Amino acid sequence: MDYKAVEILENEIRLRDVESFHPKHIFECGQCFRWNRIHEEDETRFQGIVHGKVIRVHLRGQDVHLENVNMEEFNSFYKEYFDLGRDYDKVKKELRKDPLLNEAVKFGYGIRVLNQEPFETLISFILSSNNLIPKIKEGIRKISEKYGKEIVFHGETFYAFPTPQELSQATEEELRGLGVGYRAKYIYETTQAVRGAELMKEAEKTRALTEEEKQLLPYDLSMIAQLPEEACHKALQSYSGVGAKVADCVMLFSMKKKEAFPVDVWVKKAMMHFYGAEGTNLPKIRAFGQKQFGGLAGIAQQYLFYYAREKKIRVE
Template identity: 50%
Template sequence: MNYRNIIENDNSIIIEGVKDFNIKQILECGQCFRWERISDKNYIVVAYRRVIEVVQDGDNVIIYNTNLNDFNEIWKNYFDLDTDYSVLKGELAKDETLRKSVEFGYGIRILNQDPFEMLISFIVSARNSIPAIMKTIKKMSEKWGDELSYKGNTYYAFPTPEQFKGATLDEIKETGASFRSKYIFDTISKVNDAIEAKNNGTLTEELRIFDLEYIKSLPTDECHIALQNFMGVGAKVADCIMLFSMEKKSAFPVDVWVKRAMIHFYVAPDVSLNKIRVFGRDKFGELSGLAQQYLFYYARENNIKL
């Protein structure tokens, strides 16, 4: 447990004595797209059909617009607060090369997010910038998601598969999804087909590979293969979905920043993305995903170039 105490106030929770937690680093390390920065220590977050405001004051974190039940049912796991990151960081910092990245991103935690939201979000992420990804996901949420209110402002939950069901290809294109629209359209259809068959007791092996609960239950390598049955999901996107929503902490997504960091710190410039992925998993083992986050954040924030 990475905190000392929880206090419930009127419509808020105070997490006292929280360790290894920096809200800026957590939200801005590329794993999450539903946030709005008020300041470096104050963010609006939309997740699990809720809107919260997170304010960090030293080792105390206040979550507004929530209660103790939601903290225990949602936010404790969302922020991975039952995991002792000091132990994990200590293991990773044994690698002298990685230690600098671990110290730089000291407050990063792996968020446990919704698998369907991550599936769509990381399909959107392909060859895309974070601001553009956030804009597209926001448009999708505004068009098909439920309205949420906080402090007189309106936010929108990410749509469920069922809410997305009536979306046309043209409507998806209008959100800015571009060439990825056909992948998203097909994915929505596949996920809904699996949900309907499961609810009706008619889930076949052919449809089972699109059941996200089943995919999440698979061992890491099988999960990685299964996710790539969705259009627009390659090795990197599958790793992101696994790491940020399916509790597969040994996943090692390789994007341009991780590639730069791995080449800069560890490997020769001519290796492929897949070889970097395999190298990273072999080197960091069950902590590969966390190592990847430290490397990504360090490389991007310090603008490492090849």
């Protein structure tokens, strides 16, 4: 456990003596898109929209404060969301046995890989393809504002990311109007597939499905989340707009598959920088990463990504 105790304060909880938890590292390492720094200068205070609530996180000394979270919510959701069941000192110790990874781990020492919600993560990373992080965040915010539930926090209005049912109301044209470009088609088709499977799963309880209806069942996202590594990776790629990299991100960031190893331009640069993995293509780098880091490959990837992007490392 990376904290000693949980205490209740007024409308917030406090985790005492927390190890391996730095808000800047966690929220700026590229794994999530709905968190923002609230005060300029303050790298330890962030606000995010998670699980239908607006919450804030800040670091005070060795303690982590979670504002607008009560004990019940912490135990039933946010503890897992922040991956607090995992001992990151142990993870880092293991990864640092590889001297080449040592520098990246030292740099992003406060990273934790969040356990986010699958549908939101799926749509978010479809949006991420060939896109810029500020634009990805903007697209997700606009989708939420148009289709998600309203949340009022401190007199200000925010919007939760829509459920599959809510987003299934959107047309492709409407989505395109939000500035997501050619990804509108992918988001539309994937949402329809996820929602279609949900409906069939529900219908299945009361009647027999037709052959045509049965073909929608493989798109059941909660079923896919239960699949083992390779089957999960493959199943995710049956959604429109989801290739190897996006599938790895969804598995890693929302399905607890820490052996997933997303390879994007930055991780590729990092692998070339540290391991001289020159010229090799993406699938080869992915396989190399998984062989090198095993069940912790995804976490290793996050240290590498953060290091490569923050340092803007270059390779010839």
